[in-house]
Amino acid sequence: MSTVLMGVIVAVFGVAAILTLIRIIRGPSILDRAVASDVLLTEVMCVLGAEMAINGHTRNIPVLLIIAAVGVFGSISVARYVARRDNTTS
Amino acid sequence: MNVFGLVIPDAAIDIAVLVLILLGAVLCLSAAVGLLHFRDVPSRLHAATKPQVLGVMLICLAIALAQRSVGGFLLGLALVAPIVLMQFATAPLSAHIVGRQAYRNGTSEERRLVVDELAESKQTPPAAG
Numbered sequence: 001m002s003t004v005l006m007g008v009i010v011a012v013f014g015v016a017a018i019l020t021l022i023r024i025i026r027g028p029s030i031l032d033r034a035v036a037s038d039v040l041l042t043e044v045m046c047v048l049g050a051e052m053a054i055n056g057h058t059r060n061i062p063v064l065l066i067i068a069a070v071g072v073f074g075s076i077s078v079a080r081y082v083a084r085r086d087n088t089t090s
Numbered sequence: 091m092n093v094f095g096l097v098i099p100d101a102a103i104d105i106a107v108l109v110l111i112l113l114g115a116v117l118c119l120s121a122a123v124g125l126l127h128f129r130d131v132p133s134r135l136h137a138a139t140k141p142q143v144l145g146v147m148l149i150c151l152a153i154a155l156a157q158r159s160v161g162g163f164l165l166g167l168a169l170v171a172p173i174v175l176m177q178f179a180t181a182p183l184s185a186h187i188v189g190r191q192a193y194r195n196g197t198s199e200e201r202r203l204v205v206d207e208l209a210e211s212k213q214t215p216p217a218a219g
Contacts (some may be wrong), residue, residue, distance in 0.1 A: 005108040012115040019122035023134075031131045031192050034121045038184060039125060043118045046141065049149035050111045053156040058166065062154075064173050068146075079191040080185075087099035 009050065017043055034078040041071045091158055103158055110152035133194035135185050142181040145192035150174055 020043065023036040045067050050061045099124040117140055124137020150173055154166030193208060 001107055002104055005105070005112060006212065009108065009115050012112070012119050016115065016119040016122040016192050019119075019126055023122070023125040024172050028110075029131065029192075029195070031195065032125075032134060034188060035134050035138050036125050039118075039121050039141070039177045042142045042145065046114050046118055046145055046149050047101055049153055053149065053152040054150050054204070055110055056156050056158075058153065058157075059167060061173070064170075065176065068173050068176035068180065074185040076187050079188045082191055082195065085129070 006054065013043065013047055013050070028068040030078060030082055038071070038075045041067065041074070045071075091160060091163075093160060100158060103155060106109055107152045107156045110148050110155065114141065114148040114152070117141040117148070121145075131195075135189055135192075139181055139185050143177055146177050147174055160198040 017040065018039045018056055020036050024033050024040065027033045038062055048064055048067075052058060052060045091100075091103055114181075121141045125134050128134045128137055133179050150170035153170055154163050157163055157166045
């Protein structure tokens, strides 16, 4: 039971990361890429937390805290310095 | 785990932890599918902010539950509470700034808007980001 659940969890996280990477590569404007990389960062947080919960330790909590604190500055600085009207096709 | 005399076996706790993690993973997957499916930046933001709060909350609950004792659960809750509070504080911040910039960029599809309350403030001052 738990082996099956763990396999499903790994598969779902992997598919989610791949789909987010596709949006990062294809995304027409830089804001799409900023949003998608935010999602990818959240997925990294979720994977770190899932590893902690599955293996039953709490060593990654400082990493999670730092990512939650400073991860926001990436998309904020991208959105702040993006060109006022960049050319978006499609 | 012994909750007020009610003994919960460790196997049930393990299954509960894995189910919570699976729910968080499904939220991440839904955000990724939404990123691919929606067509403009505000709709993609709508999909992207789901796992940033609820997914992280579920994973943090799983971390606390994986300690397998009542004291460990409470200690785990105290450890993960700053992470969830930080996400609560910062997720709307980045979503707000990205959405505002997307509107000023013309990236949002303005034909499909029902109400456009920012229409008269289209001319942004130069220093307004």
